[in-house]
Amino acid sequence: MKNRGKVYIALGLLCEVYFIGTIIFGGRVTFAEFYFALGILLITLGLIRSKSKKEYILLRLGKTRSVIKICFFIGLASFVVIEGFIIGSAVSKHKEKSDYLMILGAGLRGEVPSTALYQRLYASLKYIEINPDIKIVVSGGKGSGESITEAEAMKRFLVNHGVAGAQIIKEEKSTDTLENMKFTAEVLKKLDKSKNIKITIVTNNFHVFRAKFLARRQGLKVYGYPAPLHPMLVPTCFVREYLAVINSFLFDR
Template identity: 40%
Template sequence: MKTRRTLIKAIGIFSLILLLYFASLHIKIREHTNVKAPNHADYIIILGARVKGEVPSLALQYRIDTAADYLKANKESIAIASGGQGAGEEISEAEAIKRGLIARGINRNRILLEDHSTDTVENIKFSKKLTPNNLQTGLLVTNDFHLYRAKSIAKDQGLDLEGLPAKTPAVAIPKSYGREYLAITKYYLVKFFQD
């Protein structure tokens, strides 16, 4: 009986620690979503997300729309569309972003394509190589839940980027945040063992 009570107590304590940990992650994520992006950035990096055939997922469409609005208001900024071609995608995520921006009236001459990356780390790493040396200030465009981790990865790559948060589709919020908690945990663990 005592062993069982001890086990239940241990499970309860572990569950509480886990709950507090995920709550702290949620606070960090939210801190990076309620910020106003500065105007006149030299460049913006639009991170890819799933494409269904040739059609951007709703999450990616929100990123495209947010980027297009910014580029219309800041006519000197250039865009780096980032994302390779995954399973079930007939075009790269970068190409889908480019097409979406052009459809929203952005001149193709303002759009650079990074179409080889397979994850957020590669998005930023490969986009950095495309960034002209004379450009200083940059923004990351991604859905709000993803911004904290994306900015942290950018900092690891030597880029001090502000964020330009796009909405997260309401239907995807539980799944997106749940996956992001795990992705941030993986990021922390990889960083810990690399240091």
């Protein structure tokens, strides 16, 4: 019992160290608070477990424990399956030419792209190098703390790196992934009368799977070209994305 308590405390402290690391390296990355809360929970559980049985009595109701176990294993199974899809999309790069390349916004500080957006933009340059005459959609509106739209910032970056401005189409209304897809689909369907418009989406690796299935819901034929992610942010972003996929599957139409 006491040894198990020490393990929980050690894991809790590790979560707190990771939380601090995400703040240092991730900037505005959300969901890092999950690891802070998890660390507190594990440390508390470890302190309780460290007590003797006389000091603390665990829940012993057989039916309740069985229900908890069933819920746990159902949750674990869903996590494994969904993370499998997320990881599969995160490592698969579509380098062949599509009708359009779509770059998703990821926040600005004033007019300066965030680290995540820079990663997406540099990945886009690699795709454009392979397919130099590709038409490009930059998708992202103006959020809090941003002095221009994300689409405008992305266009400026691409033009400064040798991409012709005439290749670039701006979508400047969206504020989340669902709106990225809805508004971009509206723009493309006005410009292109093809029934099966093929797009390649550039976003950070953990985000590709959800971006692709939301694009398919808008009637687009879609591929992914993942951008890298800072290693420190992998646990935070991939765990958060599991919850985001469930939310988008149920509510994002």
